[in-house]
Amino acid sequence: xxxxxxxxxxxxxxxxxxxxxxxxxxxxxxxxxxxxxxxxxxxxxxxxxxxxxxxxxxxxxxxxxxxxxxxxxxxxxxxxxxxxxxxxxxxxxxxxxxxxxxxxxxxxxxxxxxxxxxxxxxxxxxxxxxxxxxxxxxxxxxxxxxxxxxxxxxxxxxxxxxxxxxxxxxxxxxxxxxxxxxxxxxxxxxxxxxxxxxxxxxxxxxxxxxxxxxxxxxxxxxxxxxxxxxxxxxxxxxxxxxxxxx
Amino acid sequence: xxxxxxxxxxxxxxxxxxxxxxxxxxxxxxxxxxxxxxxxxxxxxxxxxxxxxxxxxxxxxxxxxxxxxxxxxxxxxxxxxxxxxxxxxxxxxxxxxxxxxxxxxxxxxxxxxxxxxxxxxxxxxxxxxxxxxxxxxxxxxxxxxxxxxxxxxxxxxxx
Numbered sequence: 001x002x003x004x005x006x007x008x009x010x011x012x013x014x015x016x017x018x019x020x021x022x023x024x025x026x027x028x029x030x031x032x033x034x035x036x037x038x039x040x041x042x043x044x045x046x047x048x049x050x051x052x053x054x055x056x057x058x059x060x061x062x063x064x065x066x067x068x069x070x071x072x073x074x075x076x077x078x079x080x081x082x083x084x085x086x087x088x089x090x091x092x093x094x095x096x097x098x099x100x101x102x103x104x105x106x107x108x109x110x111x112x113x114x115x116x117x118x119x120x121x122x123x124x125x126x127x128x129x130x131x132x133x134x135x136x137x138x139x140x141x142x143x144x145x146x147x148x149x150x151x152x153x154x155x156x157x158x159x160x161x162x163x164x165x166x167x168x169x170x171x172x173x174x175x176x177x178x179x180x181x182x183x184x185x186x187x188x189x190x191x192x193x194x195x196x197x198x199x200x201x202x203x204x205x206x207x208x209x210x211x212x213x214x215x216x217x218x219x220x221x222x223x224x225x226x227x228x229x230x231x232x233x234x235x236x237x238x239x240x241x242x243x244x245x246x
Numbered sequence: 247x248x249x250x251x252x253x254x255x256x257x258x259x260x261x262x263x264x265x266x267x268x269x270x271x272x273x274x275x276x277x278x279x280x281x282x283x284x285x286x287x288x289x290x291x292x293x294x295x296x297x298x299x300x301x302x303x304x305x306x307x308x309x310x311x312x313x314x315x316x317x318x319x320x321x322x323x324x325x326x327x328x329x330x331x332x333x334x335x336x337x338x339x340x341x342x343x344x345x346x347x348x349x350x351x352x353x354x355x356x357x358x359x360x361x362x363x364x365x366x367x368x369x370x371x372x373x374x375x376x377x378x379x380x381x382x383x384x385x386x387x388x389x390x391x392x393x394x395x396x397x398x399x400x401x402x403x404x405x
Contacts, residue, residue: 204397211396212389216369219385220336223370229342232334235371235383236353245330245354245376 032110039114042094046087046122054129058136087122251316252323253357254304258296260347262361265324267293269317276313292340329361331375335368335384 094115223231239245259268271293277283289297297305307316330350338346343362350358365373368384375381389396 204393207397207400208389208393211400212367212369212386215385215389216367219369220366225339225342228336228370229346231371231385232332232346233349235374236350238383239374239381240353242381244374244379244381245356245358 035111035114038094039111039118042087042090043118045090046118049087081126088119248319248323251304251307251320254301255320255324256357256359258299258344260350260359261343262329262359264292264343265327265359268296269321269324271297272308272317272320276308276317279309280311280313327357327359328377329359331361331363333363333365333368333373333375333384335364335366335370335372337364338362 255268256265259265267290271289274283274289275297307313332346347358347360350360368382368386369389370385371383371388373380373382373384373387
């Protein structure tokens with residue numbers, strides 16, 4: 001009879017122990033699952049924050065000029081730091097919540113390890129992003145230099161074209177001016193020639209008139225009556241020869 | 247008869263001025279001798295010499311009663327004469343007028359009378375107007391006809 005009682009007690013205690021063990025396992029599993037869920041959620045949130053920060057930084061970097069790139073980089077870095085700070089605060093809050101919820105020592109260590117891993121990955125991400133920004137900055141500088149070169153070339157081409165056009169324009173203008181001047185000179189010369197001919201004709205008439213006047217003055221004094229009558233008789237003989245008076 | 251009278255009248259009468267002067271003389275002579283006018287005979291020396299050179303039958307006709315008719319006839323005939331206009335560069339003396347008149351009638355074989363006009367610009371020689379046609383035989387006209395030659399020789403001197 002006492003053996004049966006002992007066996008019964010032993011059985012009940014073993015059963016109780018088994019139940020306690022199962023309960024403990026179930027609790028641990030449940031806690032692990034909740035910690036994993038919390039960690040996944042925190043990772044997701046952290047990734048989202050980082051993605052947002054990265055996107056924001058990229059937008060800033062893509063749409064700014066050289067002298068704003070540093071500012072954009074600074075802003076991006078500030079955004080990333082802020083995101084990292086937020087994530088860290090979140091992790092701290094999470095850690096505080098986890099600590100306050102009194103999980104088991106094993107779960108706390110796993111959470112801390114997971115948090116450390118998350119921090120490490122975040123740091124790596126931040127470093128990588130900073131590197132990305134640096135690369136982007138150098139690429140932007142290169143692009144700017146190339147753009148400056150292109151602009152310089154375009155400006156030089158424009159100046160060359162302008163020079164050519166100007167020289168062509170000046171040549172054409174010179175030719176047209178020369179033509180116009182030649183025509184003016186030609187018309188002026190023809191006018192001068194006409195005037196010269198008119199004046200020479202006038203002079204010729206004046207010469208004859210002067211000759212007549214001189215002869216009239218001289219012959220009136222020099223010719224005698226006999227000579228004058230001789231001239232008259234000669235004129236009348238010429239009239240007879242021409243049969244002027246019939 | 248009429249022609250003979252005219253010929254007699256125009257003897258020693260060559261210009262239209264002389265014709266008018268002679269007719270005036272005849273009028274005054276007829277008035278004085280035939281009609282008994284107290285005014286006397288208006289005559290200059292040439293007219294008197296001309297009258298003295300006239301034949302007797304002409305003078306007798308002037309003294310008769312037909313003298314007036316004679317004068318009218320002479321006036322009509324002289325008006326029908328076509329004078330040749332001589333444009334001269336100087337004033338002709340009286341004796342040259344007679345010489346020239348006689349010479350004209352001789353060379354043209356016509357009973358010509360002439361009228362003298364003056365144009366000093368002719369320089370020498372004369373111009374004639376006959377039947378309304380003007381013809382220049384003066385030195386001035388010769389200069390104008392040889393204008394080109396004169397100008398070229400003148401310009402030759404300039405060169």
